[in-house]
Amino acid sequence: xxxxxxxxxxxxxxxxxxxxFLIKRTSxxxxxxxxxxxxxxxxxxxxPLFTDFDKTTAGMQFRETADWIPxxxxxxxxxxxxxxxxxxxxxxxxxILCVTISWNSIKLKTKEFYAALLLIEGSMIGxxxxxxxxxxxxxxxxxxxxxYLLIGIxxxxxxxxxxxxxxxxxxxxxxxxLVGIIVLYxxxxxxxxxxxxxxxxxxxxxxxxxxxxxxxxxxxxVPMFPVHTWLPDxxxxxxxxxxVILAGILIKMGAYGFLRFNMPILPEAxxxxxxxxxxxxxxxxxxxxxxCLGQTDLKRLIAYSSVSHMGFVTLGLFALxxxxxxxxxxxxxxxxxxxxxxxxxxxxxxxxxxxxxxxxYGGAASVLPVYAAFFMxxxxxxxxxxxxxxxxxxxxxxxxxFTASKVLGTLSATGIILGAAxxxxxxxxxxxxxxxxxxxxxxxxxxxxxxxxxPLLILVFWIGVYPNTFLSFMDASVQNLIxxxxxxxxxxxxxxxxxxxx
Amino acid sequence: MGADDLLALLPLLVIAAASVVVMLAVAFYRKHxxxxxxxxxGLAIAFISLFAVASVVPRKVTPLIxxxxxxxxxxxxxxxxxxxxxxxxxxxxxxxxxxQDEYYILLLLATLGSAVLxxxxxxxxxxxxxxxxxxxxxxLIAYFRVSELGNEAGIKYLILxxxxxxxxxxxxxxxxxxxxxxxxSLIAQRSTAADMRSALLLAGLILxxxxxxxxxxxxxxxxxxPDVYEGAPAPVSAFIATVSKGAMLALLLRxxxxxxxxxxxxxxxxxxxxxxxxxFTGNLLALFQDNIKRILAYSSIAxxxxxxxxxxxxxxxxxxxxxxxxxAYFVAILGAFGVITLMSGKVKDADTLDxxxxxxxxxxxxxxxxxxxxxxxxGIPLTAGFxxxxxxxxxxxxxxxxxxxxxxxxxxxxxLVYYLRIVAALYAxxxxxxxxxxxxLSLAGGIVMAVLTLLLVWLGxxxxxxxxxxxxxxxxxx
Numbered sequence: 015x016x017x018x019x020x021x022x023x024x025x026x027x028x029x030x031x032x033x034x035f036l037i038k039r040t041s042x043x044x045x046x047x048x049x050x051x052x053x054x055x056x057x058x059x060x061x062p063l064f065t066d067f068d069k070t071t072a073g074m075q076f077r078e079t080a081d082w083i084p085x086x087x088x089x090x091x092x093x094x095x096x097x098x099x100x101x102x103x104x105x106x107x108x109x110i111l112c113v114t115i116s117w118n119s120i121k122l123k124t125k126e127f128y129a130a131l132l133l134i135e136g137s138m139i140g141x142x143x144x145x146x147x148x149x150x151x152x153x154x155x156x157x158x159x160x161x162y163l164l165i166g167i168x169x170x171x172x173x174x175x176x177x178x179x180x181x182x183x184x185x186x187x188x189x190x191x192l193v194g195i196i197v198l199y200x201x202x203x204x205x206x207x208x209x210x211x212x213x214x215x216x217x218x219x220x221x222x223x224x225x226x227x228x229x230x231x232x233x234x235x236v237p238m239f240p241v242h243t244w245l246p247d248x249x250x251x252x253x254x255x256x257x258v259i260l261a262g263i264l265i266k267m268g269a270y271g272f273l274r275f276n277m278p279i280l281p282e283a284x285x286x287x288x289x290x291x292x293x294x295x296x297x298x299x300x301x302x303x304x305x306c307l308g309q310t311d312l313k314r315l316i317a318y319s320s321v322s323h324m325g326f327v328t329l330g331l332f333a334l335x336x337x338x339x340x341x342x343x344x345x346x347x348x349x350x351x352x353x354x355x356x357x358x359x360x361x362x363x364x365x366x367x368x369x370x371x372x373x374x375y376g377g378a379a380s381v382l383p384v385y386a387a388f389f390m391x392x393x394x395x396x397x398x399x400x401x402x403x404x405x406x407x408x409x410x411x412x413x414x415x416f417t418a419s420k421v422l423g424t425l426s427a428t429g430i431i432l433g434a435a436x437x438x439x440x441x442x443x444x445x446x447x448x449x450x451x452x453x454x455x456x457x458x459x460x461x462x463x464x465x466x467x468x469p470l471l472i473l474v475f476w477i478g479v480y481p482n483t484f485l486s487f488m489d490a491s492v493q494n495l496i497x498x499x500x501x502x503x504x505x506x507x508x509x510x511x512x513x514x515x516x
Numbered sequence: 517m518g519a520d521d522l523l524a525l526l527p528l529l530v531i532a533a534a535s536v537v538v539m540l541a542v543a544f545y546r547k548h549x550x551x552x553x554x555x556x557x558g559l560a561i562a563f564i565s566l567f568a569v570a571s572v573v574p575r576k577v578t579p580l581i582x583x584x585x586x587x588x589x590x591x592x593x594x595x596x597x598x599x600x601x602x603x604x605x606x607x608x609x610x611x612x613x614x615x616q617d618e619y620y621i622l623l624l625l626a627t628l629g630s631a632v633l634x635x636x637x638x639x640x641x642x643x644x645x646x647x648x649x650x651x652x653x654x655x656l657i658a659y660f661r662v663s664e665l666g667n668e669a670g671i672k673y674l675i676l677x678x679x680x681x682x683x684x685x686x687x688x689x690x691x692x693x694x695x696x697x698x699x700x701s702l703i704a705q706r707s708t709a710a711d712m713r714s715a716l717l718l719a720g721l722i723l724x725x726x727x728x729x730x731x732x733x734x735x736x737x738x739x740x741x742p743d744v745y746e747g748a749p750a751p752v753s754a755f756i757a758t759v760s761k762g763a764m765l766a767l768l769l770r771x772x773x774x775x776x777x778x779x780x781x782x783x784x785x786x787x788x789x790x791x792x793x794x795x796f797t798g799n800l801l802a803l804f805q806d807n808i809k810r811i812l813a814y815s816s817i818a819x820x821x822x823x824x825x826x827x828x829x830x831x832x833x834x835x836x837x838x839x840x841x842x843x844a845y846f847v848a849i850l851g852a853f854g855v856i857t858l859m860s861g862k863v864k865d866a867d868t869l870d871x872x873x874x875x876x877x878x879x880x881x882x883x884x885x886x887x888x889x890x891x892x893x894x895g896i897p898l899t900a901g902f903x904x905x906x907x908x909x910x911x912x913x914x915x916x917x918x919x920x921x922x923x924x925x926x927x928x929x930x931x932l933v934y935y936l937r938i939v940a941a942l943y944a945x946x947x948x949x950x951x952x953x954x955x956x957l958s959l960a961g962g963i964v965m966a967v968l969t970l971l972l973v974w975l976g977x978x979x980x981x982x983x984x985x986x987x988x989x990x991x992x993x994x
Binding site (some may be wrong): 082085086122151156158159162163166167173178181185186193196197199200 | 891906909910914923928939
């Protein structure tokens with residue numbers, strides 16, 4: 015490895031975005047090809063993370079450190095471990111697909127669109143790589159602006175409302191986290207070093223306060239049950255690429271935040287709050303799934319299914335055992351792949367029909383057979399059929415959840431049944447039944463669209479059949495995390511609550 | 517008064533001389549361009565003289581004026597801001613009806629008043645500086661007499677400023693009656709003695725707070741702000757929002773680092789209440805405005821509230837935090853009003869949301885700059901405003917002001933709604949492309965905006981040099 019991989023992968027898209035901004039507005043083809051090449055190049059440059067990663071250690075790898083604002087002890091520090099490396103790769107992959115799926119559908123302000131897309135990509139990767147809390151916060155917030163513009167300019171009819179709601183929810187959480195970050199900073203001897211924080215034991219009361227401060231930011235992003243209402247609006251109004259980024263990466267950052275900050279830095283508080291978090295997760299699973307049954311809008315349905323699926327993720331994480339954590343992390347990847355693919359698929363048909371209403375479809379399988387096959391695979395993966403990736407993730411999570419609490423584990427399993435119900439019903443209404451006359455005459459997927467979906471199709475089966483490729487990345491890091499949480503002092507009250515729930 | 521004393525006063529002398537030179541030049545030879553050049557020259561020389569003065573500070577020149585690195589820093593800020601306002605004013609005034617040149621004399625005088633404020637060490641110089649500033653502003657606000665809004669704003673400002681000045685005077689008198697001195701350092705010294713803390717002193721200080729609060733436009737003394745900002749010419753609004761408020765805040769900060777505000781009986785809760793009220797009033801009322809100048813007026817009320825949070829935290833960190841925030845605020849407000857100035861036509865300022873709708877399509881760079889300024893005011897990372905907000909929260913948390921910090925956090929989220937409304941309007945699909953004929957952009961105006969934007973990003977991305985500068989200048993105050 016002869017180049018600073020992480021910096022390159024973060025800043026190539028950002029510099030590229032500025033470059034695209036300088037291209038003449040009228041040369042749309044040049045803009046599109048530049049964006050595609052940049053995203054392909056970024057992906058290629060991120061591949062050494064996959065091949066050269068040392069799976070035997072839980073430590074941070076590919077580290078880069080430099081002074082940034084020495085007066086405040088702020089460093090430019092990057093690094094990945096087994097938990098974050100997969101998200102970096104997923105980000106670089108999905109960015110390519112976002113470019114190709116938008117190829118013909120974005121006709122307004124093309125230049126700004128691709129620039130915003132690349133800016134988001136760079137800052138998302140920055141979030142996953144930062145080892146300095148200040149740097150992390152900068153990336154975390156910097157991403158909001160291009161995302162806001164993405165929804166607000168290229169979105170559906172209700173886009174301004176959705177964009178502002180998205181920004182507002184996220185910012186309220188983030189600002190509370192900022193206060194938490196500063197409290198943490200002052201209690202860590204004026205340092206923002208995340209690794210140093212992971213090795214520090216903070217007083218329990220402080221941990222609890224900080225837990226909720228960070229919770230405010232991460233729960234909104236995930237989104238967890240009471241603060242999820244921005245997600246359906248944002249997903250529904252966003253352009254396809256925006257939805258893919260939202261579902262694929264952005265909402266993973268919340269769960270990642272729990273993994274990276276709440277658990278290792280505030281282990282005692284995490285243990286104490288885990289039961290509450292698990293209860294919220296199960297509510298999200300069931301609530302999201304029930305709402306899905308009543309949706310008439312394709313994207314809105316998939317958006318609510320995200321709430322349900324992310325409930326599984328947080329359930330797994332806060333089960334705080336090996337199966338749960340691994341399943342949770344794997345399910346984050348899975349959800350990125352599958353929901354990303356579902357939104358891409360909806361984008362494919364939306365480009366033709368320009369309607370998201372389920373009632374406007376019907377019998378699509380006979381008009382667009384190839385498309386129907388792709389959609390079927392992703393539907394089944396979303397349900398969690400064995401041999402697809404969804405099965406592995408949900409299986410591990412329910413196993414972990416069941417180990418932590420029998421009641422909650424059992425309840426969460428009903429989410430899978432409901433999931434099968436709403437997804438299959440959706441598939442039936444769109445692809446089977448009588449052919450809707452409005453659908454006559456539409457062409458099946460072209461080569462660009464097929465190539466966009468194929469990588470995700472491969473991943474669905476790869477993870478489904480041989481998950482060890484990916485699980486092996488996180489083994490050491492997850493084990494390390496569990497040790498950190500378990501060796502922390504055990505508050506009496508929390509133990510008591512866990513007993514009661516069991 | 518020796519040579520060193522005169523040298524120490526050089527910046528003030530230069531500005532005063534510049535206003536006389538401009539006045540004489542206008543009397544004999546009226547040419548807009550020349551007047552502007554003289555004004556800019558005067559401000560530039562005054563700015564450069566700060567470096568010459570740096571060798572003799574800190575120095576008390578008569579009991580009235582204290583020249584220290586703190587005063588020099590704020591003078592630099594004031595001169596730089598006036599420089600920007602002057603350049604913006606040129607394009608704005610050129611081609612408008614009425615006399616053009618007297619404007620710059622008044623601007624220089626207002627600058628002089630502000631500079632006196634930040635270096636004052638005595639009630640006399642305090643009041644003197646304040647009145648030079650205020651009287652210049654009365655005229656500047658109503659400078660274009662054909663504008664009804666301008667006249668209304670001028671009279672409103674005149675009446676309120678005059679009555680608040682009387683509060684201030686009364687307060688000073690009470691303090692003097694109790695302590696027998698008008699010098700800040702002596703007031704601080706004597707008022708720490710327990711037997712001096714009578715109701716009389718407290719009443720005096722509260723009356724002074726009222727007078728200062730009017731100038732700062734903090735709630736509940738903020739009523740004039742939106743009307744004046746809306747009615748005044750855009751560059752003058754920028755001047756009021758930055759220089760006039762900044763000077764007053766610098767003065768308060770100087771005084772209250774001498775006296776620990778926390779130990780001062782009910783003064784601390786009073787300021788806490790003012791800070792909280794300003795944040796909520798500013799941000800909540802801004803939500804209901806459709807006029808960008810009014811939005812910025814309310815937002816500036818809230819920003820003063822934020823600065824009071826750090827102000828209340830007290831200590832070296834607080835002084836540096838307020839100063840940093842003030843730099844960030846100056847840059848962003850000057851930039852935002854700069855965009856309004858550049859967009860304004862010959863008759864009326866461009867200040868309604870509708871006039872900015874779809875600006876991104878017509879003027880992508882200008883709307884990009886405006887977006888950056890607004891995001892900085894909202895405190896979004898990579899802009900100066902974020903580092904400023906971060907500084908303030910750190911100061912607040914460091915002094916355990918939990919209530920204020922939480923209110924600040926909630927408010928910065930509320931504020932986002934109206935900043936984003938403007939941004940959304942900028943990037944909205946324009947209703948009628950050709951409805952608003954965009955005025956020609958002057959080269960100087962363009963350069964100023966570019967410099968402000970670069971500064972905004974620099975302050976937000978690599979603040980180290982500025983932090984070091986603050987640590988060697990303003991933080992010495994302690």
